[in-house]
Amino acid sequence: PYDGLSRDEVIALRKQYVSPGVITYYREPMMVVEGHMQYVWDDQGTRYLDAFAGIVTVSVGHCHPKIVEKVKEQTGKLQHTTTIYLHPTIAQFAEKLAEKMPDGLTRSYFTNSGSEANEVAILSAREHTGNTQVIGLRNGYHGGTATTMGLTAHGSWKFKSNNAPGIVHTHAGYCYRCPYGLEYPSCDLKCAHDVKEVIEYQTSGEVACFIGEPIQGVGGAVVPPKEYFQIVYDIVRQHGGICIADEVQGGFGRTGKHFWSHQNYDVVPDAITMAKGIGNGIPLGAFTTTEEISEVMTNKIHFNTYGGNPISMTQGLATLEVIEEDGIQQNALEVGNHLKDGFLALQEKHDIIGDVRGMGLMLGVELVRDRKTKEPANTEASDVMEAMKQRGVLLGKGGLYGNTLRIKPPMCITKDDANYLLAMLDEVLGE
Numbered sequence: 001p002y003d004g005l006s007r008d009e010v011i012a013l014r015k016q017y018v019s020p021g022v023i024t025y026y027r028e029p030m031m032v033v034e035g036h037m038q039y040v041w042d043d044q045g046t047r048y049l050d051a052f053a054g055i056v057t058v059s060v061g062h063c064h065p066k067i068v069e070k071v072k073e074q075t076g077k078l079q080h081t082t083t084i085y086l087h088p089t090i091a092q093f094a095e096k097l098a099e100k101m102p103d104g105l106t107r108s109y110f111t112n113s114g115s116e117a118n119e120v121a122i123l124s125a126r127e128h129t130g131n132t133q134v135i136g137l138r139n140g141y142h143g144g145t146a147t148t149m150g151l152t153a154h155g156s157w158k159f160k161s162n163n164a165p166g167i168v169h170t171h172a173g174y175c176y177r178c179p180y181g182l183e184y185p186s187c188d189l190k191c192a193h194d195v196k197e198v199i200e201y202q203t204s205g206e207v208a209c210f211i212g213e214p215i216q217g218v219g220g221a222v223v224p225p226k227e228y229f230q231i232v233y234d235i236v237r238q239h240g241g242i243c244i245a246d247e248v249q250g251g252f253g254r255t256g257k258h259f260w261s262h263q264n265y266d267v268v269p270d271a272i273t274m275a276k277g278i279g280n281g282i283p284l285g286a287f288t289t290t291e292e293i294s295e296v297m298t299n300k301i302h303f304n305t306y307g308g309n310p311i312s313m314t315q316g317l318a319t320l321e322v323i324e325e326d327g328i329q330q331n332a333l334e335v336g337n338h339l340k341d342g343f344l345a346l347q348e349k350h351d352i353i354g355d356v357r358g359m360g361l362m363l364g365v366e367l368v369r370d371r372k373t374k375e376p377a378n379t380e381a382s383d384v385m386e387a388m389k390q391r392g393v394l395l396g397k398g399g400l401y402g403n404t405l406r407i408k409p410p411m412c413i414t415k416d417d418a419n420y421l422l423a424m425l426d427e428v429l430g431e
């Protein structure tokens, strides 16, 4: 049993010494002290099904035994020297990552977070094209650094003082709340074609890049229509920009059918950014692109002290191996389909479920007070999360109004876990 600081002691210390900007979930913040595969335990020894995976970070399971073993071994041998010296792990991991990439995307730059990976991606796009303007998506999230905060398009995440210039936003393909009030497919993908007007009216007409999440994470599992990214990528390329897929949440098999979420739309980006699931919970991010684009990082000296360190590289390599060995992607497909079917069945029964979205184990359930007006049921979403926690299930929440439940568990989750989650959600929504 856990015998460390009590929850109250931790709360008191945090109040005094930790920045109030470090937020917690739940009315009574929970203290998680142990994890194994799809479960975590609190300080009282209560087990929870972790259906949010540390915000979609634990990809193959908390403390996966193989990964723990490999990292322990590396920690005992060499933890860090920086990339000014050679080490096998960065080369091995970059090679293995390239094997998973679309053709031509072979060169990786490693960082410690998704925000940094996106910073490097945008820097590369600007250096490569000689243009500065960046196109992002409404409702998107890309990080908390200056450029990525500017790129993030949710007012609640944007500090007044920190909106980086040179970024404009286009429509996201959020069909449930179509800004034009149209319906797919008769809409003719007006939202995707709009990027042309955004470029023509709001930029010089020449852009550095487009960057978008193929399935929006923080935005609440928004999945645009199949043709959406083909149209947007074409228009952006016609205006001189490269196309970057932010796979921080959707990558590494999570969407089930494909290893990368952008593959669900039959497009090939010029670069991919990654974090979270890439390292099963370790601080690790990456930017992978073509040989040609990767060369611009030599224009000046660029250095990241911890990027590519032996511990993170070992963890990343072991995570990729486990994804293959444990059949993780297939499980994401099967259990994900089962869960989605379950949510759709619950939608028939509970009026509060306005929309069920997503693929594989990247799912969203949008709650509304009225199916006609689609008034967001945000306080209700918080109530559902609290009630699910009391029943031993941790969920996430997102969307502009905070009214979309986010279900993105470690991809080792079983059908039994999924059935438990569905039964509990049925009970909670019934109340």
Ligand code: PMP
Residues within 6 Å of the ligand: 055, 112, 113, 114, 115, 116, 118, 141, 142, 143, 144, 213, 217, 218, 246, 247, 248, 249, 275, 276
């Ligand atoms: N991109 C996406 C799609 C994300 O969801 C996040 C984190 N929520 C980031 C980038 C930023 O990653 P990090 O928090 O590691 O900087």
